[in-house]
Amino acid sequence: MSGEDMHDVVIVGSGPTGMMLAGELRLAGADVVVLERRESQDLTGSRGGGIHSRTIELLDQRGIAGRFLAEGKTMQAATFGGTALDLSRLPTRHPYTLALFQNHIERLLLQWAGELGVPVRHGTEVTGVAHSDAGVDVQLAAAGPLRARYVVGADGGRSVLRRAADIGFAGPDATRSSLIAEVEVTGELPKAGKIDSRGVHGLHAMGDGTVRVVVTEAELGPATEPTLAELRRALVEVFGTDFGVHSPRWLSRFTDATRQAVSYREGRVLLAGDAAHVHSPTGGLGIGLGLQDAVNLGWKLGQVVLGISGEELLDTYHAERHPAGARALKYTMAQSLFQKADPRQEALRDLLDEVLRVDGAGTPIAALITGLDVAYDLGAGHPLLGRRMPDLDIVTPDGPVRVFELLHQARPVLLEFGGPELDAAAWTGPAQTGPAQTGRVRHVQAKYDGAWELPVLGEVAAPTAVLVRPDGYVAWVGEDSAGGLTEALATWCGTAAR
Numbered sequence: 001m002s003g004e005d006m007h008d009v010v011i012v013g014s015g016p017t018g019m020m021l022a023g024e025l026r027l028a029g030a031d032v033v034v035l036e037r038r039e040s041q042d043l044t045g046s047r048g049g050g051i052h053s054r055t056i057e058l059l060d061q062r063g064i065a066g067r068f069l070a071e072g073k074t075m076q077a078a079t080f081g082g083t084a085l086d087l088s089r090l091p092t093r094h095p096y097t098l099a100l101f102q103n104h105i106e107r108l109l110l111q112w113a114g115e116l117g118v119p120v121r122h123g124t125e126v127t128g129v130a131h132s133d134a135g136v137d138v139q140l141a142a143a144g145p146l147r148a149r150y151v152v153g154a155d156g157g158r159s160v161l162r163r164a165a166d167i168g169f170a171g172p173d174a175t176r177s178s179l180i181a182e183v184e185v186t187g188e189l190p191k192a193g194k195i196d197s198r199g200v201h202g203l204h205a206m207g208d209g210t211v212r213v214v215v216t217e218a219e220l221g222p223a224t225e226p227t228l229a230e231l232r233r234a235l236v237e238v239f240g241t242d243f244g245v246h247s248p249r250w251l252s253r254f255t256d257a258t259r260q261a262v263s264y265r266e267g268r269v270l271l272a273g274d275a276a277h278v279h280s281p282t283g284g285l286g287i288g289l290g291l292q293d294a295v296n297l298g299w300k301l302g303q304v305v306l307g308i309s310g311e312e313l314l315d316t317y318h319a320e321r322h323p324a325g326a327r328a329l330k331y332t333m334a335q336s337l338f339q340k341a342d343p344r345q346e347a348l349r350d351l352l353d354e355v356l357r358v359d360g361a362g363t364p365i366a367a368l369i370t371g372l373d374v375a376y377d378l379g380a381g382h383p384l385l386g387r388r389m390p391d392l393d394i395v396t397p398d399g400p401v402r403v404f405e406l407l408h409q410a411r412p413v414l415l416e417f418g419g420p421e422l423d424a425a426a427w428t429g430p431a432q433t434g435p436a437q438t439g440r441v442r443h444v445q446a447k448y449d450g451a452w453e454l455p456v457l458g459e460v461a462a463p464t465a466v467l468v469r470p471d472g473y474v475a476w477v478g479e480d481s482a483g484g485l486t487e488a489l490a491t492w493c494g495t496a497a498r
Contacts, residue, residue, distance in 0.1 A: 007031050008305040010138050010148040012126045012161050014041060016102065017273030017290030018154035019109035019118075021298050023062070026116040027410040028302020028470075034113075035124040035138070035146070037155075041110050048281055049101035052078070053087065054371030054388065055288035056094040058295050061407040061472050065094075067108050072100030077284075078369045080331075081338050081349040083356040085366040091453040092372060093391055097284070105287060126155070128164040131268045149305055152270045152297070154290070157259075159275035167271065168262035172333070174255035176340075177221040179231050181251040182210045186244030194238065199340045201238045210249055216340070217253075226253045256280040256336045258329050264293075264318040272297055277325045279332040282339055288371060289328055296321050299410055299470035308440065308494035320376040331368055364456050372455040382477035383460045389468045390453065394446040403468070406442060410470040412493050413442045419464025419480045441467075441493055467492070 009025055011018045014036035025032040051068075059065040077097040078085045087095045110120070125141040129151055137145040153161025162169065176199055185203070189211065193202030199216030206212055215234045231251060232242035261276045273290030297317050303309040338349050356362040367373035378386040391404045394415070406413045416422050422443075451459045465478030467488050476488035 013154035021294035024298020050284035157278040171259035174257035367455040
């Protein structure tokens with residue numbers, strides 16, 4: 001497992017998860033290459049789309065959120081049952097959902113990763129992997145194996161990597177399937193969608209001459225690509241007409257199956273995005289979950305391949321993201337119950353509506369949907385520990401700055417807000433003031449006079465210092481003491497931080 005062809009990391013799949021991960025690894029300084037079965041990045045049709053608050057924050061942490069906001073449309077789009085949830089009250093700069101289709105999300109992430117120097121090899125089909133303690137041979141359909149120290153499967157719900165690594169994929173089987181397509185029509189579209197005992201159906205003009213169609217099938221469809229004839233038949237069964245659908249730009253089938261990888265890591269093989277979890281598209285969590293996986297894994301894998309941290313850091317990827325993913329999957333399963341007409345479910349939906357309309361009652365679910373409530377178990381301590389760092393407007397000796405601006409290069413940040421002065425030289429290298437880079441950890445002396453507010457928890461006691469990981473989560477909280485900082489730096493920032 002040596003030679004010039006050895007890469008630090010091979011990523012299989014250039015969808016949103018794969019491209020976000022590739023960018024994160026390049027920011028960490030790792031040698032990464034992306035392999036993509038498709039001949040080009042251009043998606044045929046829009047596919048899914050939409051990202052929520054925490055995902056937008058992750059893009060903001062890297063300085064690229066503006067690119068996505070400029071092309072999408074912000075809206076209050078989160079619901080549970082039939083009740084719209086108020087996102088505007090969440091403590092974030094992005095209290096909304098961003099409507100933006102997957103093809104645009106992929107394009108923008110590919111652009112960003114390209115700026116960072118990430119090579120993407122299109123038309124490269126991966127057939128399997130052989131991994132050992134020394135590295136991984138990534139087996140290709142039309143060439144010899146590609147060697148890497150680690151390989152990440154971001155290759156979707158039917159992941160070749162997951163199967164090759166023999167990682168279990170557990171969860172409830174599908175109960176219904178739906179066809180989704182972008183087509184042209186000759187007939188007049190219905191004025192509204194429809195919901196019946198099968199599920200949800202609708203046709204929506206895209207504004208470019210095509211129509212987006214979603215129709216639930218009478219019976220669970222096969223695990224094969226559907227045909228235009230199947231789409232026509234399903235439309236006639238529901239609407240009495242097929243609307244003259246023709247010239248499909250793309251046509252696919254999805255189900256409400258919910259599955260999660262038993263482990264997100266098997267030796268030198270890791271999984272992210274749909275390769276690690278699949279679920280009903282209800283609620284629009286899919287792309288965001290994958291991007292959150294990528295940002296959690298990228299800096300950790302980067303530190304390991306660069307020798308900054310030991311392999312044990314990779315164990316925290318599964319430990320953190322598996323529970324977060326499982327909780328999100330519970331929401332999609334619960335929400336999917338309301339995607340068909342049924343008197344019992346309608347009764348439950350009506351009762352939930354009464355509860356959720358009570359002031360503040362919907363906030364915990366809104367925080368779950370948006371990803372703002374994710375809390376990694378880093379032990380007992382201050383409420384900030386293991387939670388996302390708020391994007392505060394702080395003042396440093398060099399002037400005002402937002403916290404997320406300090407994370408653009410995906411480096412740990414040690415923020416000092418007064419209290420006992422930290423010996424910066426002991427942890428971050430030569431003492432410097434202001435947002436200056438000092439070794440691997442950026443030490444910033446700052447002032448902030450406002451309230452510290454967390455989703456659901458509300459206001460919390462202001463700390464005197466915090467250590468923020470590259471993914472924006474708080475790894476240590478100082479409360480008039482530097483106790484525990486040395487251990488936190490060793491755990492999360494590696495030997496080069498000291």
